[in-house]
Amino acid sequence: MRILIVHNLLWAHYKSSVFQALQHLVDQQADLSVQVLQIARNERSRAGLETSGGETPPTYTYNYELLFDRYLEETSVRERTRLLLQRARAYRPDVINLTGYYDPAQLLLLIWAKINGIKVVMQNESTAADQQRGGWKERFKRWIFSQCDGFFCFGSQAAKYVIQLGVPPAKVLLRKNAVDNNALRAVYERALPTRIQQQQALGLKPNNFVFVGRLIEAKNLPMLLTSFAEATKRSKNGDTWGIILLGEGDEQTKLIQTIHTLGLTEHVILLPGRPWFRVPEILALSNVLVLPSRSEPWGLVVNEAMACGLPVIVSERCGCAVDLVHHGQNGFVFDPDQATQLTQQLMQFMDSAVDMEQMGKAAKQFIAPYAPEVVAQEMLNGFIKITN
Structure with a gap:
């Protein structure tokens, strides 16, 4: 053949x-x-x-x-x-x-x-x-x-x-x-030992949610920022959490304005896009991946994060949500039109209401068949x- x-x-x-x-x-x-x-x-x-x-x-x-x-x-x-x-x-x-x-x-x-x-x-x-x-x-x-x-x-x-x-x-x-699970995991594990030093060099919080992708309207990032702002007010650990936005795109200027308006300048950092094989270096500075898209055929970054052992919070409009996200086991799925759902899920991690280590292990197990x-x-x- x-x-x-x-x-x-x-x-x-x-x-x-x-x-x-x-x-x-x-x-x-x-x-x-x-x-x-x-x-x-x-x-x-x-x-x-x-x-x-x-x-x-x-x-x-x-x-x-x-x-x-x-x-x-x-x-x-x-x-x-x-x-x-x-x-x-x-x-x-x-x-x-x-x-x-x-x-x-x-x-x-x-x-x-x-x-x-x-x-x-x-x-x-x-x-x-x-x-x-x-x-x-x-x-x-x-x-x-x-x-x-x-x-x-x-x-x-x-x-x-x-x-x-x-x-x-x-x-x-x-x-x-x-995705190439093994190659991504290897980069992630090499970056982990310098996590604290790199976080300090970039002015990051000790704990971080991370978004990876283009900064465009379909990614629904203003909602992520709004939900996070509400979560930091309500969580007793709000001061120890931040957001990393890794990527570039047409919405960048608007997002910077939103960050200032919401008073999140000390919590949110924007980093320029980088090749796929260096993305795990940023995942190593993070605790949880968030993909809040209103339209997303799949969402390969979820594969990448799970291969590195990160829990994930994923919009139900992402094609991968049904297959990769086992709600409550390796992360959560939410309605991208319901900001309160996302706020509650962010707070689950911020308030240590979930076992992040166990969720990370589950993520690796669930991504193995992919x-x-x-x-x-x-x-x-x-x-x-x-x-x-």
Whole structure:
């Protein structure tokens, strides 16, 4: 069996770790081969996160070709279509895995595959809740999905969405999303011994909630700040807790104003975004991850925090909430429209009403099935299933 995977960004480290694990599985069987076509190096919006301070990120080994050594936005549909069809004809795959339904070039590759009797697996990270759904786009999506032989979904919510669009449940071959748990945990553990010194150098509180991501409206950060301000007033330990906002984005100026208005200048610090392999250095300065988004297809930072043994507080609109957050065991889930819920959950940690150490251990246990090796095996099982 010859497997061809089309993927958008070489920078997407979380996928590279899965592709490496898949390559390892394929290499153990003489009748299997895999080739990954990485369309572009990165997106402009993530350009600053590629490297930092000259440090070299972890490398992943698998068979791939980078079609365009530039940003995805700088590639045209015509260019992408020409090279994808050219490489597919040359490779002669039995099955093609497409990265999504929104790229016209990949939809043309889908049609070419169907004409030539090649099986197609579609990746889906969208959920019904992350955007307003309806109209002609959903009808068009139904047609696209009807042409596919299988689906790799980013979790239960993404799987539920494709099933709502008419996909038979048996065609859902994967319901997981993974990051490189081992690499992230190693960085975190190296950073822990200097936690207190680093906190003091940055002017942090001894205990911190942390948000990691773009500072944009969908992340619902004003609500996080408002809930935290209320929690610090009501908690007897309010003075010992702070918030780290790690990231950059359009809402940064507004957030700084909100921090001043709420009187949180001594509690909240904004740090610039950094490459994924250095994020655990900041997690090591923190106690609990908070992801308050109003729209979030998955939320890989939750995987990252749990791999490092952090409890999590996650909005129910995040695709990962159903799969990763066991309410009361490794963290909490809340309604992003109900600030009082978030305030109460923040206070649970601030007032030591929960066992953070036990929650951290549970986080590591619950994230173990969401490892690259596990996801790669389920992908391979899916490819084998539909080609047989």
